[in-house]
Amino acid sequence: MSKIAIIGAGPAGIESASMLARSHEVLLFEKSSTALSNILDKAYLFPDFSSATDIADSLNSKLINENIKLMLNTEVVDIVRNDSEWKIVDKSGKNYFVDAVLITTGYQTFDATRKEELGYGIYKGVVTSIDMERMIKYNQIVNSINESPKRVVFLQCVGSRDEKSGNRYCSKVCCVTAVKQAIEVRKMLPDAEIYIFYMDLRMWGQHFEELYRESQEKYDIRYVRGRISEASSTFDRKIQIKAEDTLLGVPLKMTTDLLVLMVGMEASAGTKSLGCKCGIEGEYGFIKTATPHLCDNETSEKGLFVAGSCKRPMTINDVINDARSAACLISEYLR
Amino acid sequence: MDESKNKRYWNEYQKEIADDKFFYERSCIRQTFFPGSEAAFLKIMREELGKDIRDEANQHTCTGIGYHSDIVPLETTMTVVARLFSLMTDAGYENYVPSCVTSFGIFTEMVEMWKEHPEMLEKTRKYLKEATGRDFEAPKNIAHPSDIIYKYRFELKEKMKYQLVNRFTGKPLRVVEHIGCHYAKIFPEKGIGKAEFPYVLAGMIEAWGGEVVDYPERRHCCGFGFRHYLLQENRGYSVANTKKKFESMEPFEPDFIVTNCPGCSMFMDKWQYTIAEMENKTYDKDGYGIPVLTYEEMAGMLLGYDPWKLGMQLHQVQVENLLDKIGIPYKPNEKYRGANGEILPSPEKPMNLKV
Ligand SMILES: Cc1cc2nc3c(=O)[nH]c(=O)nc-3n(C[C@H](O)[C@H](O)[C@H](O)COP(=O)(O)OP(=O)(O)OC[C@H]3O[C@@H](n4cnc5c(N)ncnc54)[C@H](O)[C@@H]3O)c2cc1C
Ligand code: SF4
Numbered sequence: 001m002s003k004i005a006i007i008g009a010g011p012a013g014i015e016s017a018s019m020l021a022r023s024h025e026v027l028l029f030e031k032s033s034t035a036l037s038n039i040l041d042k043a044y045l046f047p048d049f050s051s052a053t054d055i056a057d058s059l060n061s062k063l064i065n066e067n068i069k070l071m072l073n074t075e076v077v078d079i080v081r082n083d084s085e086w087k088i089v090d091k092s093g094k095n096y097f098v099d100a101v102l103i104t105t106g107y108q109t110f111d112a113t114r115k116e117e118l119g120y121g122i123y124k125g126v127v128t129s130i131d132m133e134r135m136i137k138y139n140q141i142v143n144s145i146n147e148s149p150k151r152v153v154f155l156q157c158v159g160s161r162d163e164k165s166g167n168r169y170c171s172k173v174c175c176v177t178a179v180k181q182a183i184e185v186r187k188m189l190p191d192a193e194i195y196i197f198y199m200d201l202r203m204w205g206q207h208f209e210e211l212y213r214e215s216q217e218k219y220d221i222r223y224v225r226g227r228i229s230e231a232s233s234t235f236d237r238k239i240q241i242k243a244e245d246t247l248l249g250v251p252l253k254m255t256t257d258l259l260v261l262m263v264g265m266e267a268s269a270g271t272k273s274l275g276c277k278c279g280i281e282g283e284y285g286f287i288k289t290a291t292p293h294l295c296d297n298e299t300s301e302k303g304l305f306v307a308g309s310c311k312r313p314m315t316i317n318d319v320i321n322d323a324r325s326a327a328c329l330i331s332e333y334l335r
Numbered sequence: 336m337d338e339s340k341n342k343r344y345w346n347e348y349q350k351e352i353a354d355d356k357f358f359y360e361r362s363c364i365r366q367t368f369f370p371g372s373e374a375a376f377l378k379i380m381r382e383e384l385g386k387d388i389r390d391e392a393n394q395h396t397c398t399g400i401g402y403h404s405d406i407v408p409l410e411t412t413m414t415v416v417a418r419l420f421s422l423m424t425d426a427g428y429e430n431y432v433p434s435c436v437t438s439f440g441i442f443t444e445m446v447e448m449w450k451e452h453p454e455m456l457e458k459t460r461k462y463l464k465e466a467t468g469r470d471f472e473a474p475k476n477i478a479h480p481s482d483i484i485y486k487y488r489f490e491l492k493e494k495m496k497y498q499l500v501n502r503f504t505g506k507p508l509r510v511v512e513h514i515g516c517h518y519a520k521i522f523p524e525k526g527i528g529k530a531e532f533p534y535v536l537a538g539m540i541e542a543w544g545g546e547v548v549d550y551p552e553r554r555h556c557c558g559f560g561f562r563h564y565l566l567q568e569n570r571g572y573s574v575a576n577t578k579k580k581f582e583s584m585e586p587f588e589p590d591f592i593v594t595n596c597p598g599c600s601m602f603m604d605k606w607q608y609t610i611a612e613m614e615n616k617t618y619d620k621d622g623y624g625i626p627v628l629t630y631e632e633m634a635g636m637l638l639g640y641d642p643w644k645l646g647m648q649l650h651q652v653q654v655e656n657l658l659d660k661i662g663i664p665y666k667p668n669e670k671y672r673g674a675n676g677e678i679l680p681s682p683e684k685p686m687n688l689k690v
Contacts, residue, residue, distance in 0.1 A: 116531035232551040235586035240551040 001025050001067075002099040002334040005088045007076045008270065009035035011059055011316050012308025012323040013104035018062035019327035020102075024334065026068045027096055029088070031075035031270065035060060038106060041130055043137035045316065046173075046180045047207035055316070075270070079103075079278055079304070086303060100303045100330050103278075103287060104323065105270035107309040110159025110167070110263040118158065118261055119231040125239040126231055126259045128158075129177055136184045141258070144237045149192055149257030152185055153241060154178045155228050156198040160264030167284060171264035172313040175202045178262050179215050186219040195222045195256075197243060205315065226252065231259055264313070271310040278304060287311050297326040305330055350527055352486045353476040357388040358428035360419060362435035363396050365597045365629075371646030373434055375635040376480050383494055383638065384487055388432070391422050399437035399517075403561045410462065413455065416445045417463040421471035431474035432483065436596035439479045440517030443525050446473050477525075479518060481595040481630050485527055485535045488542040496639035499545030501590070502662040507546040508590040511625070512536035513557060513580075513603060515596025530554075536593055536630055543637055552583035558606060559598035574613075577606040581618040581625075588619070591626040591657050593633050603627045608651045611688035622689045624652035636663055643669055653690045 002024050006013045009030035017026045034040065036059060042052040063070055071090075078089040079101055088096040112120035112128050119126045124144035127135070135141045143149045156178055160171040175198070182194050201223070203209040215221040226243045234240050238255040245252045267275070267285035275281035275288070280299045282288030287306050290298040297305050307326035308319045357380070361373055380386045398415050401407035423431055433439045449456035456473075463469055484491070499508040514533040519526025528534030531554065537547045558577030563569045580603070584592075594600045604627040611617050617624050627650060628636075635645045642663065647654045648670045658665055671679045684690055 116529065122532070230554065232553060233549055234551050 003027065003097070004100045004102060004330060004334075005029065005076075005079075005086065005096060005098040006102045006104055007079075007088075007274065008104040008106050008308075008310070009070060009072075010038055010104060010106045010308060010319070011036065012106065012310075012319045012326075013102075014059045014062055015320050015323035016102055016104065016307055016327040016330075017068050018065065019324060020330060021065045021067035023331065024067065027088070027098065028063075028068055028070045029074045029076045029090065030070065030072050031091075033073055035063070035070065035072070039316070042133045044180070044184065046176045047205060047211060049180070049184075076274065079274060081301065081303075084303075099334060100305065102305045102307060102326055102330060103271070103274055103310055104306075104308045105274060105310045106268050107265040107271070107313065108268040110165070110171075110266050112158060112261045112263050114165055115158055115162075115261070117230050118155070118228065118259070119233070119239070120261055123231065123233045123239060125233070125237065125257060126261065128261050128263045129174065129181065130263065132181050132185075132260050136181065136188070139188065141185060141188055143257035144233075144239075147257075148189060151193040151256045152182075152189070152195070152258045152260065153228075153239075153254075153256040154182060154194075154196045154260045154262060156196065156201075156262050157227070158261040158263050159266070161199065167264060167266065169284060169313070170202060172202070172204075173315055174262040174264060176205065176208045176211065178260075179203075179208075179211050179221070181260065182221045183211070183215050183219050186221065193222070194220070195224055197224050197226055197228055199225070199227060205317075224252070228259075265309060267310065275310075280304070280306070282311075297322070297329050303333065305333075350478075350482070350525060351476060352478045352482050353430035355386050355430075356428055357386060357430045357432045357478075357483070358423040358426060358474075359388050359390050359480075360394055360397070360431065360433040360438060361390075362433075362438065362597050363400070364601070365434055368597060368601050368649070369629050369632065369646055370649060371635070371644055372629040372631040375631040375640060375645055376434070376484075378640075379484070379491070379631070379634060379638070383491060389426055389428055391426065393422055394419060397433065397435070397438040397441045399435065399441045400561060400565075402441060403437065403517075404565055405562070410458070412441065413445055413448075413459045414462040414466065416442060417459045417471050418467060418469060420473060421463065421467075421469040423474065424470070424472045429472075429475040431477045432480055433477070434480055434597075436479060436515030436518045437598070439477065440521050442474070442477050443522050446477065447522065449473060479535075479595065481518075481535050481539075482527060484630055484634055485538050488539050491634060491638070492542055495543065495637040497637045497661050497663055499540060499543045499633075499637070499661070501660050503660065507544055508660065509548050509587060510540045510545045511548045511550065511553075511584050511587075511589040511592040512540060513553075513592060513594040513596075513599050515594065515599050516556060518595060536595055539630060539633065540593070543633075548584060548587045548589050550584040550587050552580045555580050555583075557594070557596070557599035558602045564602070573602070574606050574609055577602055578610055581607070581610070584625075585618045589625055590660060591628055591654075593628045593630055595630050600627055600629050604651045608685055608688050612686055615687045617688060621656075622687075623656055624688055626650065626652045626654045626657045628654070636661070639663075641665070643672070652688070 036056045075091040080087045225247045228243045230242045239259045272285035289296045307323045380388045398407045398412045402412045519530040523530040558573045564573040607624040673679045
């Protein structure tokens with residue numbers, strides 16, 4: 001039986017582990033104390049409002065397999081080729097020897113304090129989409145003075161498609177996440193005014209366009225095309241925003257109780273450092289695959305594979321399919 | 336404002352400021368508007384902090400106002416800046432300290448351009464040599480005087496006689512700080528706290544007992560805008576921008592405004608008179624306006640320097656109410672004594688703004 005190391009127990013790591021464990025031994029490394037941290041920080045998932053906890057439970061149940069050894073609190077810091085074998089080094093210096101490696105180290109969200117002009121970390125009324133997931137999950141949507149907000153503004157593309165923060169790419173998930181969150185906020189705050197400020201709405205996936213339409217027809221979500229240039233606090237601790245409505249061609253100034261920054265997806269610290277160490281670092285710190293069309297789970301190193309959002313922003317659906325495809329290729333490689 | 340979080344920001348943005356041996360360059364306009372400020376800075380540097388700072392007699396404009404008004408071409412500005420640096424080089428100094436925020440922006444911009452385009456530096460050397468026969472070295476460190484006062488704010492606090500506290504209520508004074516655009520908006524990393532939450536004046540205010548007012552139009556231009564004011568036809572635009580700031584800060588009831596830029600101090604002070612005369616509106620409760628101080632005046636008055644020697648009587652909005660709040664003594668009869676010892680005639684009173 002061959003031995004495979006999978007690094008990162010997100011959806012990609014778990015899905016590929018469950019497939020490979022049918023005929024191989026899998027060591028699944030996870031640096032956090034729980035698997036699926038990037039799923040469990042969400043309340044409901046697009047496109048169908050499935051509960052994130054339910055999806056996580058289904059994925060976790062796939063780990064009940066004697067061929068999978070899940071190692072929590074074990075951060076992988078190096079991957080070294082040793083002839084036909086691979087040596088995995090964890091943070092405590094322990095070595096593990098395997099026949100193939102799959103990197104599934106995923107993403108982290110953009111640190112919104114880097115967009116200083118938006119006041120995150122300074123004004124309590126400015127939150128991120130991850131904070132909003134928590135508010136929705138615990139049914140506690142409040143403004144800076146712990147009152148129910150009368151107006152909520154979402155801002156798209158925070159840390160994505162943005163020269164200033166160095167991320168020119170689109171994060172792919174945040175447009176539809178804003179639509180989803182806005183609908184959830186509407187369900188919880190029937191009287192609030194809800195706005196989404198966008199550059200353009202990228203409703204590329206199945207059901208996304210329908211959700212966008214429904215958000216307007218059924219949930220009275222208002223869309224403004226324009227980026228917010230600055231957020232500041234008013235005397236009564238609301239958030240004043242300045243923007244340009246680029247459809248009307250007018251500058252716009254308004255106050256809101258809550259400003260939600262739709263933070264983008266960046267390569268996780270693990271993705272960046274392992275990509276760098278293995279010489280497979282691509283653009284923006286994501287991992288570079290062998291070729292974009294036909295070898296998107298392989299790397300320039302034989303026996304070193306990659307799957308999921310450590311390559312680029314992806315939805316769970318993308319990630320699961322990608323993980324399955326990586327598992328097939330690894331089985332083939334070890335045959 | 337949630338201060339603890341805000342400070343976290345600032346901690347990430349330290350900038351290098353030299354310790355000693357500074358070459359000071361005066362501003363073209365500050366000595367007319369706030370005649371005591373530059374003298375106060377030199378006094379603080381020499382007498383309070385024991386620093387070596389050279390006040391060069393042969394200095395001249397940096398061309399800043401002309402450059403930003405598109406009147407002076409880049410090559411001319413570079414050559415003029417090079418001459419100023421040659422004065423520093425001749426005097427044996429390496430740390431350049433321009434009094435004016437626009438000069439600070441100009442020097443930083445030229446030096447950065449020379450780093451990016453060495454051929455421009457060579458051209459400038461050639462032009463300067465041809466025009467004046469001089470050579471120069473670019474400074475090792477460029478700091479604005481407000482950076483230096485900021486750096487030594489705790490040392491100065493030890494020597495201060497007064498604090499930014501209202502002696503009647505015991506509460507911190509509420510201070511609006513306004514940073515000149517050319518301080519950090521051109522090169523954010525050259526300013527303490529960068530461009531969005533500049534900490535250079537806020538740090539002084541907090542260290543000296545006051546409270547910083549964070550109002551919505553905090554980052555907005557003071558209204559000067561160079562060409563917006565310099566072309567007479569545009570002055571309505573200039574005053575409208577300043578008005579926007581006052582309206583935004585008014586609900587916070589600030590005790591005074593402090594700035595680190597000649598233009599900002601001037602416009603935020605004088606436009607209060609203009610708005611009062613045009614619309615009979617002031618932005619304090621009692622009709623006196625909100626005093627506007629330079630950071631040297633703020634430091635000097637807390638160190639116990641005579642307010643009239645600091646030149647504070649030359650502001651449009653009068654400062655007596657502020658001095659009373661802090662408990663700083665002053666002699667009303669000495670307010671308009673000239674340098675020759677004679678009492679000068681009192682200025683004419685505005686119609687609406689109380690003095
Ligand atoms: C705001 C937001 C909302 C979203 N909402 C949805 C949604 O509703 N529906 C949807 O389909 N998708 C959604 N997504 C996308 C979804 O989160 C991702 O597609 C998915 O989590 C990616 O899975 P992954 O396994 O590739 O990476 P991750 O989930 O990031 O997992 C990677 C794992 O690797 C671990 N790791 C990293 N480095 C190391 C190392 N050196 N050693 C060991 N372990 C390591 C990490 O701790 C992590 O557990 C959303 C994304 C964002 C940002
Ligand atoms: S998905 Fe939408 S919000 Fe996210 S980066 Fe792309 S365009 Fe911007």
